[in-house]
Amino acid sequence: MKKDNRLTSSQSFVCVGFAGFFSKTVTSPLEVVKIKSQVGTFHSKEGFLQTFLIIYKNEGLRGFWKGNLASCLRLFPYSAVHLTTYKKLVHLHMDELGFISPWRAIFAGGLAGVVAALATYPLEVTETRLIIQNCRQPTYISIVHTLSKIYRGEGLLALYRGFSLTVLGAFPFSAGCYGIYMNLEKLWQEPPFRFTPMQNFINGCLAAGVAQTLSYPFETVKRKMQAQSARLPHFGGVDVHFSGIIDCFIQVVKNKGILSLWNGLTANTIKIVPYCGLLFTCFEMCKQVCLYRNGYIVSPLSYQLTPGVDQSLGPNELEEVKRYLKNRNFGSGESSFGNRW
Incomplete structure (x- = not known):
């Protein structure tokens, strides 16, 4: 999303937050299916479509929005920390003319993402734990109860279990983004500043698809580590038992095959288009309301500029x-x- 100087910092923050909140909520069923597939719970044993039916049969419609509040609440502090850190890192890497190379910009974005993830990681663990449980027989009642129970029962480190995989996954993710970025001009046969909103939307979907596919094995192992706990029924429903990160990779490949590291990729790929589409659409709608309030356009329903x-x-x-x-x-x-x- 391109920065618009006609918005204040708080307005930009609210627009991004609202867009993320809405798009995450609408696509939550696909996220639930993806995470259950990554963890390897019994719901995902029979394939993508059957997972939906099993979740509905066992938990009802409510089961598709478990953990969504934790995921949405994570957006606001994540965005704030990411934006602040990114600005500082970009400023450090700029030359005398204010120019920064694509590689350094992507490195700054990746590092800012790691810092933001560190600040909000306990909420991601909370989201995973809420999703893997049966909401009709819950172990955890709410976000606060989940955080408190994990901290008291398993210690502070349990809230950061698997965090190192976020750092490791940032490298293939950044490589995927950079690969798409470097080939956009060849794809569209025109410079980036001439891209239409539709082209930018397609670019976003392509970048997300390639980058997430490359980093997906790291996320799969991370979700298994977040879910596994001796204090949960069936150890959290994880399909393999392990003692650490490396052992988790070994056990998954040994018992389930290397392709199982991409379990849930179908749900994740299908989710990309509606998620990106809703994200851009909601952001633009919220942005138009702010521009109208600031006096730049004649109506929040149109882009007509104020004379x-x-x-x-x-x-x-x-x-x-x-x-x-x-x-x-x-x-x-x-x-x-x-x-x-």
């Missing part, structure tokens, strides 16, 4: 201009802002 308004001005600068013109023309009888401009 006479300098679109290069920031929100605070535009507000100052409005006050100045209002004071200068006070008592002149002119009621239209467009006329005063």
Whole structure:
């Protein structure tokens, strides 16, 4: 999503947060199926479509939105930490002219993502634990109860179990993003600044698909580590037993085959298009409301620019201009802002 200087920082944050919240909620059933497949619970033994039927039969519709609140709540602190860290890292890597190479930009984004993941990782563990349990016979009642029970029963480190795989997975993820980025001009046969919204949407889907597929084995093992616990029924429903990260990789490949590291990839791939589509659409809708409130467009339902308004001005600068013109023309009888401009 391209930065729009006509929005304040808080407005941009709210737009991204709302878009992420809505898109995650709508695509939550696919996320539940994906995570159950990664962990290897009994729901996923018979394939992609059967997993939906088994979850519905055992837990009802509610079962498709388990852990969604934890996932959504994670968005806001994650976005805030990621944005702050990314800005600082980019500033450090810029040259005298303010230029930063694509590799350094992607490295800054990856490192910022790792820092943000560290700050919000306990919520990701909470999401996994809530998803793998049966909501009709729950071990955990709420987000706070889950965090508290894991901390008291398994210790603080249990809330960060598998975090190192987030760091390791960042490398193939970044490589996938960079590979797509470097070939966009060849794909569309035109420079990036001429891309239409539809082209940017397709680019986002392609980058997400390639990057997530490359880093998927790391996420699969990470989910198994988050789920496994001696205090849960059937050790959390994990399909293999292991003592650590390397042992988990070995046991999965040995007992389930190397392709099982990509279990749930079907659900994840199907999820990409609606997720990215809703993310971009909701962001644009929220952005239009903010632009209308700031006075840049004539209606939140259209992109028609307000006549006479300098679109290069920031929100605070535009507000100052409005006050100045209002004071200068006070008592002149002119009621239209467009006329005063």
